[in-house]
Amino acid sequence: MSRPNDLRRPLTLRDVSEASGVSEMTVSRVLRNRGDVSNATREKVLKAAKTLGYVPNKIAGALASQRVNLVAVIIPSLSNLVFPKVLSNISDELEDTGLQPVVGVTNYSPEKEEQVLYEMLSWRPSGVIIAGLEHTDAARAMLQNTDIPVVEIMDVDGEGIDSVVGISHRRAGLHMAEAITAAGYRQIGFIGTKMPEDHRARKRFEGFKEGLAKAGLTLADTEFYAGGSALAKGREMTETLLRRSPNLDFIYYSNDMVGAGGLLYCSDLGMDVPAQIGLAGFNGLDLLDGFSQRLATMDACRGEIGRKAAQIVAKRSQNDQVASEVIELEPVLQPGDTIRRI
Amino acid sequence: MSRPNDLRRPLTLRDVSEASGVSEMTVSRVLRNRGDVSNATREKVLKAAKTLGYVPNKIAGALASQRVNLVAVIIPSLSNLVFPKVLSNISDELEDTGLQPVVGVTNYSPEKEEQVLYEMLSWRPSGVIIAGLEHTDAARAMLQNTDIPVVEIMDVDGEGIDSVVGISHRRAGLHMAEAITAAGYRQIGFIGTKMPEDHRARKRFEGFKEGLAKAGLTLADTEFYAGGSALAKGREMTETLLRRSPNLDFIYYSNDMVGAGGLLYCSDLGMDVPAQIGLAGFNGLDLLDGFSQRLATMDACRGEIGRKAAQIVAKRSQNDQVASEVIELEPVLQPGDTIRRI
DNA sequence: GTGAAAGCGCTAACAA
DNA sequence: TTGTTAGCGCTTTCAC
Secondary structure, eight states: OOOSOOSSSOOOHHHHHHHHTSOHHHHHHHHHTOSOOOHHHHHHHHHHHHHHTOOOOHHHHHHHHTOOOEEEEEESOSTTSHHHHHHHHHHHHHGGGTOEEEEEEOTTOHHHHHHHHHHHHTTOOSEEEEEOSOOOHHHHHHHHHOOSOEEEEEEOSSOOSSEEEEEOHHHHHHHHHHHHHHTTOOSEEEEEEOOTTOHHHHHHHHHHHHHHHHTTOOOSEEEEEOSSOHHHHHHHHHHHHHHHOTTOOEEEESSHHHHHHHHHHHHHTTOOTTTTOEEEOSBOOGGGGGSSSOOBEEBOOHHHHHHHHHHHHHHHHHOTTSOOOEEEOOOOEEOTTTSOOO | OOOSOOSSSOOOHHHHHHHHTSOHHHHHHHHHTOSOOOHHHHHHHHHHHHHHTOOOOHHHHHHHHTOOOEEEEEESOSTTSHHHHHHHHHHHHHGGGTOEEEEEEOTTOHHHHHHHHHHHHTTOOSEEEEEOSOOOHHHHHHHHHOOSOEEEEEEOSSOOSSEEEEEOHHHHHHHHHHHHHHTTOOSEEEEEEOOTTOHHHHHHHHHHHHHHHHTTOOOSEEEEEOSSOHHHHHHHHHHHHHHHOTTOOEEEESSHHHHHHHHHHHHHTTOOTTTTOEEEOSBOOGGGGGSSSOOBEEBOOHHHHHHHHHHHHHHHHHOTTSOOOEEEOOOOEEOTTTSOOO
16 A cells, blocks of 8 residues: 655645545535435545545534534543543443543642633533533633533532533432431441532532431541542541541441442451441442442432433534423432441 | 623624724734733733633634644543543643643444544644554554654553553563562462453463463463453452362452452452462552552553653644654562562 | 734535 | 535734
């Protein structure tokens, strides 16, 4: 095979047009499978494009057609395990729509979020899927001012801008508190992250305290951590907490990874879980399947959230007269082996 | 504040120009911090842009300037834990360069990779960072034909197209075999993934067998799995393997997650690790920090790979006369607590 | 320090 | 079925 492109510049439609003896417009039609083109012409064009190694310029195409097949997905983190899952479901759901997700990561910083959003909006995507309901004023204004569909995901506790798909983290925390107190636990501790910007974790925490209050209880002790391997932190923090408050009979963790670390710690010490001490996390990570005892948790509906959000964007990008939707999913308690049965 | 954009169309430079009484050209200069603009004009423009809520159209900008600040990052998976780490390091490293990573996921499918690559190249990014050295002929042709910098990452065992940053997985496997045999293990089993397209896992496996051969050994037994939670699979497969071959004194896992599952299984059964049986994985996940025994592993240099790859792209996008580089990093054995000391 | 004209590579709309 | 024309919203270049 001869070197297809010896030029020092990228190939254009015009090159394919000249190589095939067909007008640029018809070449464009063939390459996009648009309109009626005779088979003979189609073959000629396809062959020319292939041997040249032509790759269309979507920038020019997008400018001319005012259409961009990109969907901006803005999430706080990729190391959380939660978001890769959401993302892969968005990706799967978008598969046959011609839309492509583009990911932006904010590291839980509102300023970074604003910046990433601005950057992404300037590419005029077909939709925006963004985690959470809390944004800077400027970010909120951008989202409100745009005509493209916006889906805020993960959380429904608050005011949405356009469409919303998520769960109530407040109620998730509340229900967990109810389950725990119903199981007879009374000395309850909490281990969470030192992340003021993780609003969903905060809401679960608040809902949890509210649930305890309903049962006439307050948190017996709490511990917060920042950074590091969540599993290792779970272990450490659990030790710290239990040293300080040996009478605890339950620990609620802000996520499954720290919870799993706590579970490992308790197991290693030969503590009787769930009789002596109960444990619960949050997210419903399938990672937990590998442990000898299954940590109690609550499914965050990550998969479903990604799928629904993608569907909304896809639907709206085909017909922009569709109304915005607010979808609240119901997280389900998975009692596992670390809450005692009543 | 009054509604900034009551039009049904996105704002253009012209709108800002009219609102501020400054020419489009000067508005453009202000918004890009280019050229000399008087302070008075700058203020006027900035104010107009802000109150209107103008978001520049990068599509038009890119077409006109022939410059796109995007870097395509093409990886097999996001649920692997390995790639999010690489990605976040790329992202960090690119932070101050004005370049933005755009992620494409291939699910270990060469066809999907080709498709994603084509899609991304059609946006004319400033660089491509792509996992692995194995690609379809068409993908390889696209990468060869393009003028933009290409960095193949993770693996150095093979022929690169342009720049390459990675480790030798073959030698990683080989060195692990040497360490294991040196520690006196003789009945060695292997647990891996059923993924023909995971070339790096395959190379480690081959290198491992080669290392055993040097010590006059062959694998005593092997087991391969597909799908599911790696931790749970590690547990199951270890059970299967040990049931079938109870005389094994070592198991090498194709990655840390399955290895950790195996470790949990052995601990639960009260087996004496590493005296009775030794275990090792691969990747150097910090997840392992939380376990009571630390799994032996080998650092895949994920962080460093991402950083170096990003540096190469950044450097080349500033000066395209820079030569391509091949960087081989050295994975370090982390013996942890699951290989017995000699 | 500022502005006017031309054009980036493609596609919409229309003409043949 | 195919071709022609006129932009899409910016930036480059050059003029003032």
